[in-house]
Each structure stands twice: as structure tokens, then as C-alpha cells.
């Protein structure tokens with residue numbers, strides 16, 4: 001079978017088929033497009049077929065590949081962590097603005113999704129960020145790469161997620177500036193006595209909300225859902241941030257219709 005026949009017969013969207021086949025071949029997409037007439041060796045065809053079957057059952061391409069690009073860098077992912085979303089790149093950009101010049105701001109980063117910055121102490125800048133619910137570590141790792149003087153504390157409840165996040169930090173060569181801590185929200189940070197900014201993409205989807213099959217069937221529910229109105233984690237996080245004497249503010253991802261309940 002030739003390469004372009006294999007792509008055509010896969011019956012999944014062409015861009016996805018191209019990513020899966022180039023990975024099975026260990027080549028990039030440009031090579032694949034240029035070599036459509038080449039014969040596909042039987043072992044590579046079998047590897048591609050296995051990927052395609054997983055995709056047809058709804059498994060996200062990022063889990064099949066084990067990687068997702070975020071802010072131009074590759075992050076390893078597995079089903080213990082949420083797949084980094086383009087919207088969260090907007091959260092990271094706002095966090096960088098806030099670290100440079102602290103201020104309140106709400107920005108739409110996707111349809112109905114916002115990044116909210118709320119300062120809790122005035123006239124103090126932070127050189128430490130706490131990424132709460134770090135998952136793959138995409139926020140912590142990106143901020144550490146983009147801001148070479150920044151130190152990051154990356155917190156997650158899940159030991160498996162912290163393993164993924166620390167592996168990503170090692171690969172990006174920023175592990176020396178990120179401290180990984182297992183625990184709930186700000187609880188592992190009780191002893192911190194330097195000003196820090198919370199940056200978080202917490203679970204904020206209302207329980208019972210119907211999500212696409214790829215998301216609902218494969219991504220960790222604990223990273224997505226937060227109570228009846230999706231506010232339970234956000235509100236707890238906000239409460240702990242307000243109480244912490246060294247938390248200068250928060251930059252949070254949430255639904256637009258959750259902002260007023262969060263800031264009241």
C-alpha cells in the first residue's frame with residue numbers, strides 16, 4: 001500500500017491521519033506529503049492502523065502521540081493529565097503581563113472562557129508563581145521558560161500528574177526553578193513567606209455538563225468538573241488566596257458567567 005492510499009483509507013480527518021502516520025514512520029509531515037507515492041512497509045502500516053483504531057474509538061490524538069504543543073513547546077501528556085488547551089496560552093500571556101505590571105484585568109481567551117487577574121495586595125510585585133493544579137505542568141514550565149528570573153511552585157493533588165509535570169520541566173531545562181508539591185490548592189504553600197502570584201486553570205465545568213466524547217471519555221474528570229455550578233474549586237482557591245498573607249493576587253481561567261460569583 002502506498003502512503004497516500006493509507007491516509008485516504010484511514011477515514012479519520014486528513015490532518016490527524018497525517019500526524020499519526022508521520023509519527024508511525026518517524027518522519028515529519030512535510031516528508032510525508034512529499035512521499036505520497038512511496039510504499040508503506042507492512043510494520044509501519046500495522047503501527048499506523050493501531051493508532052487509527054485508537055483514534056476511531058475517540059482517544060485524543062495528544063494521548064496517542066503522548067505529546068501536545070503549548071506556547072511553541074512540546075509537553076508530554078498521558079491520561080493522568082488534562083491536554084493543554086490553546087485558551088490556556090492566553091492565561092499564561094496575561095500572567096506574564098501581571099508579573100511585569102500588577103493590575104486587575106479580565107480577558108476573553110476563548111468563547112465564553114476568560115482569564116481573570118485580581119490583585120489582592122497593592123504595590124507588591126511577585127518573583128514567585130504558584131501554579132495550582134499544574135497537571136502536565138504546561139503553565140509552570142512555560143512561565144519558567146519565558147521568564148528566566150521567575151521561580152515557580154507547581155502544586156497538584158495527583159502524584160501521577162506531578163511526575164508528568166516534572167518530566168516536562170526536566171526536558172525544558174527549567175526543573176531547577178520549579179518546586180513540585182503534592183497537595184490541595186494552597187495548602188502545601190502555608191509556610192511560604194515571600195510574595196507570590198497564583199496562576200491556575202482549575203476544574204471549572206459544572207457537573208453533569210455534556211462534553212465531547214474525546215474529552216469526557218478520556219481526560220481526567222477531576223481536572224474538568226467542580227460541583228453543580230463549576231465554582232467549588234475556584235471559590236475555595238479564591239478564599240485560600242485571600243487568606244494567605246503573601247499571596248499578592250490571582251490569575252485564573254474560568255467561564256465568563258462565573259466571574260461575578262468569584263470576585264464578589
Ligand code: GLN
Nearest residue numbers: 082134135201202203223
Ligand atoms: N494546568 C494544567 C493545564 O492548564 C492542568 C489544568 C487542570 O487539570 N485543570 O492544562
